[in-house]
Amino acid sequence: MSIKNRFVFSLIVSFPMLVEMLAKPFGFMLPGGAWTMFFLTTAVMSVSARPFIQSAWAAFRHHHANMDTLVAIGTATAYLYSFYAMLTGKAVFYESAAFVVTFILLGQYFEEKMKHSASGAVSKLVDLQAKDAEVMRAGQLVKVPLAEVVVGDIVRVKPGQKVAVDGVITEGTSTIDESMVTGESMPVTKKAGDHVIGATMNNTGTFMFRASKVGSDTLLSQIVEMVKKAQTSHAPIQKTVDKVADIFVPAVLIIAILTFTVWYVFLGASVVNAMLFAVSVVIIACPCALGIATPTALMVGTGRSAKMGILIKNGEVLEAANRIKTVVFDKTGTITAGHPQVTDIVGDTETVLDVAASLEASSEHPLAAAILDKAKTAGRPVIAATDFKAIEGKGVQATVNGQAALIGNDKLAADNTLTPELSTQMAQLQSEAKTVVVVGLAGKIIGLIAIQDAPKASSASAIAALKKRGLRTVMLTGDNQRVAQAIATEVGIDDVIADVLPGDKADNVKRLQADGPVAFVGDGINDAPALTTADVGIAMGSGTDIAIESGGIVLVKNDLQDVVRALELSKKTFSRIKLNLFWAFIYNTLGIPVAAGVFFALGLSLSPELAGLGMAFSSFSVVASSLLLNTSKLTSTPAPAAA
Numbered sequence: 001m002s003i004k005n006r007f008v009f010s011l012i013v014s015f016p017m018l019v020e021m022l023a024k025p026f027g028f029m030l031p032g033g034a035w036t037m038f039f040l041t042t043a044v045m046s047v048s049a050r051p052f053i054q055s056a057w058a059a060f061r062h063h064h065a066n067m068d069t070l071v072a073i074g075t076a077t078a079y080l081y082s083f084y085a086m087l088t089g090k091a092v093f094y095e096s097a098a099f100v101v102t103f104i105l106l107g108q109y110f111e112e113k114m115k116h117s118a119s120g121a122v123s124k125l126v127d128l129q130a131k132d133a134e135v136m137r138a139g140q141l142v143k144v145p146l147a148e149v150v151v152g153d154i155v156r157v158k159p160g161q162k163v164a165v166d167g168v169i170t171e172g173t174s175t176i177d178e179s180m181v182t183g184e185s186m187p188v189t190k191k192a193g194d195h196v197i198g199a200t201m202n203n204t205g206t207f208m209f210r211a212s213k214v215g216s217d218t219l220l221s222q223i224v225e226m227v228k229k230a231q232t233s234h235a236p237i238q239k240t241v242d243k244v245a246d247i248f249v250p251a252v253l254i255i256a257i258l259t260f261t262v263w264y265v266f267l268g269a270s271v272v273n274a275m276l277f278a279v280s281v282v283i284i285a286c287p288c289a290l291g292i293a294t295p296t297a298l299m300v301g302t303g304r305s306a307k308m309g310i311l312i313k314n315g316e317v318l319e320a321a322n323r324i325k326t327v328v329f330d331k332t333g334t335i336t337a338g339h340p341q342v343t344d345i346v347g348d349t350e351t352v353l354d355v356a357a358s359l360e361a362s363s364e365h366p367l368a369a370a371i372l373d374k375a376k377t378a379g380r381p382v383i384a385a386t387d388f389k390a391i392e393g394k395g396v397q398a399t400v401n402g403q404a405a406l407i408g409n410d411k412l413a414a415d416n417t418l419t420p421e422l423s424t425q426m427a428q429l430q431s432e433a434k435t436v437v438v439v440g441l442a443g444k445i446i447g448l449i450a451i452q453d454a455p456k457a458s459s460a461s462a463i464a465a466l467k468k469r470g471l472r473t474v475m476l477t478g479d480n481q482r483v484a485q486a487i488a489t490e491v492g493i494d495d496v497i498a499d500v501l502p503g504d505k506a507d508n509v510k511r512l513q514a515d516g517p518v519a520f521v522g523d524g525i526n527d528a529p530a531l532t533t534a535d536v537g538i539a540m541g542s543g544t545d546i547a548i549e550s551g552g553i554v555l556v557k558n559d560l561q562d563v564v565r566a567l568e569l570s571k572k573t574f575s576r577i578k579l580n581l582f583w584a585f586i587y588n589t590l591g592i593p594v595a596a597g598v599f600f601a602l603g604l605s606l607s608p609e610l611a612g613l614g615m616a617f618s619s620f621s622v623v624a625s626s627l628l629l630n631t632s633k634l635t636s637t638p639a640p641a642a643a
């Protein structure tokens with residue numbers, strides 16, 4: 001039975017008793033008296049309260065006590081005592097048990113509803129998907145349902161239509177509104193070769209694209225899956241809370257017994273009154289607000305960041321993000337735009353470019369793309385080299401026209417000595433923040449190629465914002481020290497670790513961890529070991545190629561400013577968790593003495609019903625406090641409003 005139905009049942013069945021309680025002063029009595037109340041309360045206990053009792057019993061058998069233990073003991077005491085009192089002709093308080101169950105269920109119902117609306121916001125993203133797509137089949141465009149689009153399909157998208165699945169544009173250009181997936185409010189211009197994301201909205205042009213990911217593989221599906229997981233994950237702080245709850249429950253039971261004893265034996269209260277105090281103690285102490293303090297905040301926090309294109313994988317990452325002392329950045333594609341361009345060629349331009357392009361024809365390196373691009377625009381034919389051998393973090397060796405050739409950094413060219421003249425030119429270009437590769441042929445260096453990869457527009461401001469938060473910033477790169485330093489100075493990075501081989505990045509992260517927890521920001525493709533080694537791995541997504549696996553936080557957009565936002569949102573969510581825990585805890589600790597009747601002489605006391613209502617209210621306020629996370633202001637540059 002759902003919480004809602006249990007609540008409604010309990011409300012309806014308890015209603016006559018509520019009427020009686022209110023009308024008692026006017027002499028109204030339920031027909032059947034205590035026996036009627038017995039039947040009504042028995043119905044509430046066996047239908048609506050049953051899951052509490054079952055859960056409490058299951059916990060008891062494992063020598064545990066949980067919140068349901070308190071609810072079960074509190075209501076069962078009221079119920080069983082009243083039964084005994086009824087048989088022996090004494091005063092009964094059945095209604096306490098029935099009302100407490102009703103109020104607790106009311107609190108839980110609210111909690112469930114709010115949780116649902118918080119998590120529903122993200123799941124609704126799936127509804128944003130297109131319903132159908134125009135797909136090329138046997139040379140003809142046909143409309144097919146979304147589920148029938150397969151990888152490799154050529155899909156046509158007209159203005160105002162949704163992009164059906166993830167893919168790469170083959171023909172045409174357009175501007176696309178990607179806000180629903182990436183949180184980026186500005187429409188993005190796309191041309192052939194660019195990635196498109198399923199469920200985004202095509203604005204201006206008509207284009208064709210080749211489907212690369214469909215169904216549950218699409219970026220949107222993966223995001224929804226990840227957020228769902230994050231929202232139900234646990235934060236380590238919850239473990240401490242659970243431990244407290246473990247000793248809390250037995251302690252409360254002892255206090256309740258003491259309360260009864262003191263009132264009955266020492267203060268001369270009637271059994272019923274002494275018992276009411278004890279039952280109130282048990283009910284008010286029920287730590288359900290403590291139990292939901294963490295999960296609700298986590299749910300709202302991760303849900304909100306997801307809408308901004310910031311995916312925080314779980315509560316553990318979120319908590320760790322608060323302790324970060326150092327933020328380490330990969331250079332290429334993270335601080336820089338990752339679109340390197342050839343700026344200078346030293347030596348005989350055509351020969352140097354031809355040899356370089358031959359060498360790079362089979363390379364996957366970003367620098368290779370820049371060189372091949374240059375050869376293409378210069379109209380040079382590219383003859384692929386043979387015996388291709390990539391040397392990680394250094395360059396490429398191969399045979400060009402039957403002669404040994406190489407391209408790469410000066411380490412690769414170690415035994416091919418650079419002339420003093422080339423050395424000076426190299427140093428000069430490097431100090432201009434250009435990556436310089438040497439081109440060698442037949443045992444001789446024949447020239448240099450300088451390649452520039454400019455920092456992203458937002459890098460400098462993002463780094464400044466991180467430094468303002470007291471974080472140390474470090475750049476980790478395989479590039480040369482001089483180039484790295486020039487770029488670091490441009491964007492304001494504190495420290496540079498250059499000439500790092502790809503395999504050594506993780507070790508460098510480990511070394512930096514000696515000074516405190518480290519976040520590593522990388523593009524996630526060859527940075528996977530560093531991302532997993534760091535306390536918090538932040539993977540930057542480029543289009544649809546996001547490395548969802550490796551990072552604890554995944555940024556859907558390629559914007560460093562999101563690193564600042566991710567840290568701020570983590571901090572906000574975590575402090576909300578702590579605030580919730582504090583209030584929930586204070587509520588219990590202050591409530592117990594009141595319920596026990598310590599302030600009875602001052603006219604301050606709590607009936608079990610009021611205690612039940614108070615408990616419902618405390619859960620309610622914790623959920624409301626978590627929901628406030630959705631609207632709290634961010635100090636890092638205002639985020640674009642999500643759709």
Ligand SMILES: Nc1ncnc2c1ncn2[C@@H]1O[C@H](COP(=O)(O)OP(=O)(O)OP(=O)(O)O)[C@@H](O)[C@H]1O
Pocket residue numbers: 330331332360363364365367368392393394395396407408409410435436437476477478479480500501502
């Ligand atoms: N295919 C290649 N062509 C030319 N040079 C290369 C190639 N591969 C590596 N190199 C040289 O080796 C250096 C280190 O390469 P690596 O891939 O480790 O890092 P990177 O791309 O320069 O920077 P980052 O570590 O920030 O991604 C490059 O700067 C370049 O000089």
Ligand SMILES: [Cu+]
Pocket residue numbers: 067286287288289615
């Ligand atoms: Cu509770």
